[in-house]
Amino acid sequence: MPLSSGHPTLKSELETAYYIARDDGAEGVDVIPRLASDVGNAVHKYMETALVSTDITTPGTQTSAAAASTSGTPGTYTSPGTGTGTGIISFTGDNVSTMIGEIETAYYKARDDGAEGIDVIPGLAADMKAAIHKFALTAKVETEVVVNPGQVITGYMAIAGTTTVPVPATSLVGAGSGEGALS
């Protein structure tokens, strides 16, 4: 499910969170801890709907073995490879908790500054942005990789009479994995 699918859910969950806060607040409840938790969890859930797409390169140089190399010499991948990666992002529970804590702090600061007549919006927006941005950068990216065919393999030799001759070869589709981060 891509971010475009998670987006409407994020909107819906934020709306629910705000209505709960409004209604609880009307009853005199301190709404901030619940609101921060609901907003943080909604953002977390949304971000984990992301799909990752990458273009990959691999340097080659690995060795290979083939029965067709009747001299027994190994092949070596002498050209780099290209391919694609697809995957997901995930977050640790600790980082979710940290974001929720920072959102909570931002809301309390806005409440307290607002009580003193300060325009809280620039500060609240900056603090929310900082919490969300810091959280996003903790994402762990994991991909499954497909390596395109066609890397040149040299070194295979076949015995032909009293001499040996090269056995030309190229790679077929390969597989791998990727790990990384967002920036």
Add this chain to the structure above:
Amino acid sequence: MPLGSSQTVLDSDLQTAYYKARDDGAEGVDVIPTLAQDVSDAVHAYMLEALVTTVVEVDTNQPDSVGGVSTISPPPGSGTGGLS
């Protein structure tokens, strides 16, 4: 544009959303649906700017055109991309 750059836009979009909610609320409008939409739009636009970098490990046993297979992995490769 990486997240480091788009965070400025996120900040601005959130400010705009909050000011709109404040002003609409002052007129007695139920601001919550629009605020939720605007905040979710801001976060969504921000995330779509993310750049992805990965370290790539290629598996052994990659086949080749003469029936061979790779016996060791190459040094790590790299991947770059984005989110959708």
